[in-house]
Amino acid sequence: MDNNKIETLSTIRIQYSQDLYKIVDLLNRTLKEDDLMFGLALDDENEEEAIFTIYRT
Known part of the structure; x- marks a missing residue:
């Protein structure tokens, strides 16, 4: 995996x-x-x- 790439793991919409x-x-x-x-x-x-997102860097 490219060290400069950010991978989206999960996204959720919340109040x-x-x-x-x-x-x-x-x-x-x-x-x-x-x-x-x-x-x-x-x-x-x-x-x-709001949109809450988890990324792997």
């Missing part, structure tokens, strides 16, 4: 909450040495939903 970024930040800081990265984005069509 947005202001504190979700705290969980994503904690996961990123805790699991970065395991080559995992987590992302959170607001849904473009529905601001009450």
